[in-house]
Amino acid sequence: MSNHAHPAPTPLGGPLVTSLTKTMALLIAIAGVILIVRLFFGIGAVTNVNDGYTWGIWVVYDVMVGSAFACGGYSVALLVYIFNKGEYHPLVRSALLGSLFGYTLAGASVIIDLGRYWNTWHIFTPGWANINSVMFEVAACITLYIFVMWLEFSPVFLEKFEKKDLQKKLGKWMFLVIALGALLPSMHQSSLGSMLIVLGTQLNPLWQTLLIPLLYLMTAISVGYGIVIFESTISAIGFKRPFELGILAKLSKVMWWVVLAYLAVRVVDLVVRGAIGEAFKPNVIALMFWIEMAFFILPAVLLANEANRRRPDKLFLSAVGMMTGTFLLRINSYLVGYETGEGWSYFPSLPEIGLTVGIIAIEILGYVVLVRLLPVLPKHEAAAAK
Amino acid sequence: MTMDRRQFLKGVLAGGAVAATAAPAPAEARGNLTMPPQAMGLLYDGTLCIGCKACVAACKESNGLPPEFSTEDQLWDTPLDISGKTKNVIKMYKDGTGDHKDQEKDGYAFMKHSCLHCVDPSCVSACPVSAMLKDPVTGIVTYDEKDCIGCRYCVLACPFDVPRFEYDKAIPKIVKCELCNHLDSPDNKTRFQYSACAQVCPTGATLFGPTAELMAEAKRRLALKPGTDHLVPRGKLNGADWQMAKAAKYVPQVYGETELGGTQVLKLSAVPFEKLGYRALPERSFASVSETMQHSLYGYLLFPAVVLGGLAVAAKRSMRDEENQE
Numbered sequence: 126m127s128n129h130a131h132p133a134p135t136p137l138g139g140p141l142v143t144s145l146t147k148t149m150a151l152l153i154a155i156a157g158v159i160l161i162v163r164l165f166f167g168i169g170a171v172t173n174v175n176d177g178y179t180w181g182i183w184v185v186y187d188v189m190v191g192s193a194f195a196c197g198g199y200s201v202a203l204l205v206y207i208f209n210k211g212e213y214h215p216l217v218r219s220a221l222l223g224s225l226f227g228y229t230l231a232g233a234s235v236i237i238d239l240g241r242y243w244n245t246w247h248i249f250t251p252g253w254a255n256i257n258s259v260m261f262e263v264a265a266c267i268t269l270y271i272f273v274m275w276l277e278f279s280p281v282f283l284e285k286f287e288k289k290d291l292q293k294k295l296g297k298w299m300f301l302v303i304a305l306g307a308l309l310p311s312m313h314q315s316s317l318g319s320m321l322i323v324l325g326t327q328l329n330p331l332w333q334t335l336l337i338p339l340l341y342l343m344t345a346i347s348v349g350y351g352i353v354i355f356e357s358t359i360s361a362i363g364f365k366r367p368f369e370l371g372i373l374a375k376l377s378k379v380m381w382w383v384v385l386a387y388l389a390v391r392v393v394d395l396v397v398r399g400a401i402g403e404a405f406k407p408n409v410i411a412l413m414f415w416i417e418m419a420f421f422i423l424p425a426v427l428l429a430n431e432a433n434r435r436r437p438d439k440l441f442l443s444a445v446g447m448m449t450g451t452f453l454l455r456i457n458s459y460l461v462g463y464e465t466g467e468g469w470s471y472f473p474s475l476p477e478i479g480l481t482v483g484i485i486a487i488e489i490l491g492y493v494v495l496v497r498l499l500p501v502l503p504k505h506e507a508a509a510a511k
Numbered sequence: 512m513t514m515d516r517r518q519f520l521k522g523v524l525a526g527g528a529v530a531a532t533a534a535p536a537p538a539e540a541r542g543n544l545t546m547p548p549q550a551m552g553l554l555y556d557g558t559l560c561i562g563c564k565a566c567v568a569a570c571k572e573s574n575g576l577p578p579e580f581s582t583e584d585q586l587w588d589t590p591l592d593i594s595g596k597t598k599n600v601i602k603m604y605k606d607g608t609g610d611h612k613d614q615e616k617d618g619y620a621f622m623k624h625s626c627l628h629c630v631d632p633s634c635v636s637a638c639p640v641s642a643m644l645k646d647p648v649t650g651i652v653t654y655d656e657k658d659c660i661g662c663r664y665c666v667l668a669c670p671f672d673v674p675r676f677e678y679d680k681a682i683p684k685i686v687k688c689e690l691c692n693h694l695d696s697p698d699n700k701t702r703f704q705y706s707a708c709a710q711v712c713p714t715g716a717t718l719f720g721p722t723a724e725l726m727a728e729a730k731r732r733l734a735l736k737p738g739t740d741h742l743v744p745r746g747k748l749n750g751a752d753w754q755m756a757k758a759a760k761y762v763p764q765v766y767g768e769t770e771l772g773g774t775q776v777l778k779l780s781a782v783p784f785e786k787l788g789y790r791a792l793p794e795r796s797f798a799s800v801s802e803t804m805q806h807s808l809y810g811y812l813l814f815p816a817v818v819l820g821g822l823a824v825a826a827k828r829s830m831r832d833e834e835n836q837e
Contacts, residue, residue, distance in 0.1 A: 169678025176594065176675045179666040207822060209829040211836065240661020240676060240683040247640040247660060254640065257802050260664050261639040262809060300830055304822035308815060315808075322804055323633050323668045325771075325797030326790070335804060465672040466788060 134218050134281075134500040137364060141494055145363075149490040156483020159476045160237060168240060171476040177469020180459060182481055183238040188231045189317055189455040191484070192267065193345045194448065195227020197356065198274065199310040200349025204379065206303045213372060215503040218281065219360070220353050222501050225274050226488045232271050234484050259320045266313035273305045281499050314345035321458055329462035330400035331414050336390065337458070343387040344421075344451045350380035351424070351447030358441045360496070366505055374434040377443060381428035384447065388425055391418075413453070413461045420450035540803045543772030543796045544631040546722065547650035551690060552628055552775030553709055554725040556732065557787070558613050558759035559716035559743065560621040562601055566708035566717055570599040570625075573691050573707035592624070595677035598688040599625040599708050604787050613759055613781035620780060622787040623717060625708070626673045626688035627767060627774035628652050629796070634665035634674055636798035642685075643674075650722070650775050651692050656684040670771065670792060710746050715756070720748030722775045729765045729777050732758060772796040 163171045174181040198221035204210045205217055236242045247253035248264045255261055276295070283292040295302075318341030321328055334340075354373050361368040395401040404411050423446030433439035460471065473481075496502050571578070571588065578588035579596045590597040602624055607617035614620075632652050634643045642658035643665055645651070654674070661683060665674040677683035691706045693699070703710050709719035718725065725748065735741055735758035745752040759781045766784050767774035770792040780787060808814060 165681055167678055167680045167683060172678075174678065176666055176672065179663040179676060206826045206829045209825070209832060211829070211833055214833070238662075240663065241656070241659050242661065244640070244658070244660045247658060252641075253658060255638055257636050257798075257805065258639040258664070259801060259805055260637065260662065262805065264639060300827040301823055303826040303830075304819055307822045307826070308819045311818075312809075312815060316805075319801070319804055319808075320664075323637050323797050323801035325633070325670055325800070326792065327670055335800075338804070338808075463667075465667075465669070 132215065132503045132505070134502060135504040136285075136500055137497045137502055139364075139497050141497060146490055146493060149486040149493075152486035153483050153490065156480045156486070159480045159483070162476070163237065163480075168238065171474065171480070173471055173474045173477060175469060175471065177465055178460060178463070178471035180238075181471060181477060182473045183477065184235065185455060185459040186452075186481055187234040187238070187484060189459060190452050191227055191231040191234070192317070193314065193341075193348055193451050193455065194352055195224045195231060196310060196314065196345045196349035197221075197227075197352040198224030198277070198349075199306065199314075200346050201353060202277075202303060203307055203346070204376075207307050213376065215369070216353055216357075216372065216376070218278075218501045219356065219496065220349075221274065221278050222281075222492060222495060223352065223356055223488075225271075225278050226491050228267065228271050228274060230484050230488055232267055237480070259316055259323065263313050263316045263320065266309050266316065270306070270309040270313065273302055273309060276302045277306050281501060285499055310345065311342060315339065315342040317341050317455075318458075324463065327463055327465050328458065329403060329410055329464075330398065331395070331403045331410065332454075332458035332462045334394055334398060334400070336394045340387065340391060340394075340454065343383060343390065344454055347380050347383035347387060348447050348451040350376050350383070351444040351451070354380070354440050354444035355448065358437060358444070360502070364496075364502075366502070368437050370435060370437065373440055377428050377434045377440055380424065380443070380447065381434075384421055384425050384428075388418075388421055391421075410457075410462055413457050417450060417453035417457050420446045420453060423447075423450075541799050541806065543794075543799050544645075546630050546773060546775075547646070547648055549648050550630075550650035550722040550775050551720070552650075552722040552725055552777065553690070553706060554718045554720070554729055554777045554779070555623040556716050556718075556729075556743075557621050557623075557778065557780040557782070558761065559714045559756055560601065560623070561714055561716070562603060562621045563713065564601050565711045565713060566623070567597070567599055567601060569703070569707035569711040570688075571597070573694065573701055573703050574598055576686075593673065593687075594675050595679070595683075595686045597675075598686060599623065602788065604782055606786075615782050615786065618782070620782040620787065621716075622780065622789070623708075623778070624671075624788065625776070626652060626690075627671055627776040628688075628690060629771060630773040630775065631771060631796035631798050633668040633670060633771075633796070633798050633801075636802055637664040637668040639664065646692075649690075649692070651690045652687075653689050653692065654685050654687055659685060661685075668797075670790075670797065705747055712745065715743045715745035715752075715754060718744060718748060719746065722777070724748050725777055726765065726768065729779055732779060733761050733763060733765070737761075769794045772799070 159171055168174060172181055201213055201216050201220040204213050236245055239245060248261060279295060280292055315338035318337040321337050354377060357369055357373055360366060404414050424443035427433050427439050427443045577596050579590040579594060581589045581591050590600050593600055602622045604620045606615060609619045611618040628651060632645055635645050635652060640658050640660055642655050644653050646653060663676050665685060666676055674685045674687045676685055691703060694703050706719045709717045737758050737760040739758040740755055741758055742753045743756045744750060745754055762780055762783055766778040766789055767776060772794060
């Protein structure tokens with residue numbers, strides 16, 4: 126993954142103990158306490174999940190949304206290595222680092238929500254594994270992808286510790302690692318949507334469609350670009366680095382095309398199935414559907430104007446729209462649009478939110494520490510001056 | 512070998528086409544599963560039910576479940592719904608003055624809620640670790656906590672909201688009716704020989720037996736002229752216990768005959784099922800739709816393998832181009 130046509134990635138350096146990292150550490154400590162209570166007194170002791178809404182934000186946010194937000198590495202790798210767009214290469218490493226953290230934590234955090242977590246290994250063991258279960262595909266595929274991603278990222282460590290031989294050996298097989306890194310997320314990001322199909326009529330027709338895997342996949346890819354724009358903006362401000370406008374403007378055009386395609390598929394599917402009528406009923410479900418759609422339409426409209434693609438504020442807004450839309454598609458399809466029977470309600474409890482916040486804090490802390498220590502971000506004059 | 516994008520895309524498409532034609536089996540739609548040969552079940556006739564809840568108490572006794580309180584004094588076991596402590600409840604419908612039994616307007620009616628033992632259960636399809644299984648002979652949908660990871664996909668998937676979870680325990684499990692199949696074990700020390708709810712039912716409202724015969728019994732009742740005196744079996748089919756009943760003005764439907772490909776627990780009612788928490792459901796099982804989708808995409812991993820080949824070629828080319836640039 127070395128690339129000498131672009132400025133080589135270098136460690137950012139700088140202080141590790143700052144008010145940001147201290148705050149993150151505190152949030153992680155709070156999440157740790159919540160986790161201990163959960164382990165000793167059960168899931169119900171800290172969450173509001175119930176038999177009507179048995180999956181709360183620990184699954185729907187931490188895994189469904191969390192892994193989608195971790196698609197930056199996947200989406201950029203698709204561009205660079207599958208569609209041979211070398212000009213996006215400087216984005217690869219930091220995108221991959223975000224993905225590595227996002228996915229590792231999504232995979233680890235789901236275990237917190239498993240009631241009988243000590244049996245987790247059953248999923249991967251013949252005799253237990255049920256290949257008819259969409260969840261089996263998701264679990265196996267995400268786990269494999271996490272390993273693949275560590276391999277994809279390993280040149281960074283190997284560079285740091287100067288293991289040249291190993292790096293060369295790995296380099297020979299890197300094309301296969303990268304191909305797997307493009308295949309596996311396509312599989313499980315769509316399957317996260319396929320998991321809804323077995324819910325049948327419990328899920329509102331606005332989301333219950335055989336195209337839901339495609340909708341999940343398309344939003345995972347486009348939010349991958351959104352995340353890269355989001356992270357680049359934040360780290361430009363946070364690390365006082367120059368904003369990489371040229372490359373992000375081009376990337377936003379790719380995102381624009383994907384979100385346009387998504388909106389086309391989404392609307393045609395709703396009309397063809399005759400489900401669009403649900404969107405005009407006077408209820409919360411229809412309202413949430415329109416809010417979800419509005420956040421996808423936001424980047425579609427903003428980025429249609431070419432001048433906006435060169436404005437950091439508009440780029441950032443488009444990325445946030447993309448992320449919020451992706452978040453809402455998942456929240457709406459697993460929670461808002463789902464009804465298993467009358468009389469159930471769910472809203473996450475404070476400790477439940479606290480644990481999720483702690484997981485996000487681990488991601489931020491990990492990202493900050495690693496870009497300071499490892500060669501991830503492309504070298505800049507300003508960065509060298511510290 | 513050089514390959515431009517057009518060639519690459521052609522290759523992927525051609526590969527996909529080959530995979531699609533070479534593997535008709537995984538792409539084939541999976542239909543509904545069919546009723547096992549000796550499917551066992553229950554027939555619940557709400558018009559015979561008197562709401563005594565002897566079945567609720569017997570279920571707790573047979574399954575060793577704790578009481579559940581909903582009154583202030585916390586004296587009586589008064590579950591309002593099935594839960595991690597309750598596998599079977601009798602629910603009540605009431606409209607207006609609630610004066611007349613089995614009447615939609617100004618009346619009331621009873622409904623039993625417990626696992627329906629679907630012919631093609633969503634929970635079994637959803638469970639990633641085969642903790643939910645359908646017995647190939649009796650069709651009873653069983654659960655084994657030793658296999659379970661506690662993901663609760665079964666809770667989410669079940670269209671009848673049946674599997675429940677112990678949210679208040681550090682070592683929790685799923686709780687659902689298994690038709691008292693534990694009573695078949697030689698070390699059964701309880702007073703029950705078959706599904707406890709049916710065995711204790713004083714009116715024959717809950718009846719145990721082979722599903723096919725229960726269906727015939729249900730159809731017989733539906734064919735009766737309302738008000739006709741007739742004999743109904745009590746406890747189980749083909750037993751010695753019978754009693755007199757008056758045929759009700761039934762809704763002309765056996766709930767569970769076609770719903771999602773059928774269930775082994777059947778229900779009769781004089782008040783529309785929709786009012787009693789039992790929704791109209793399509794005939795095609797949700798499990799079959801889900802599995803058809805999944806196996807069309809992933810049968811024998813053929814499609815992913817072909818795509819991986821295409822991706823590997825593309826990745827190799829991109830990396831070489833990158834080196835050439837150096």
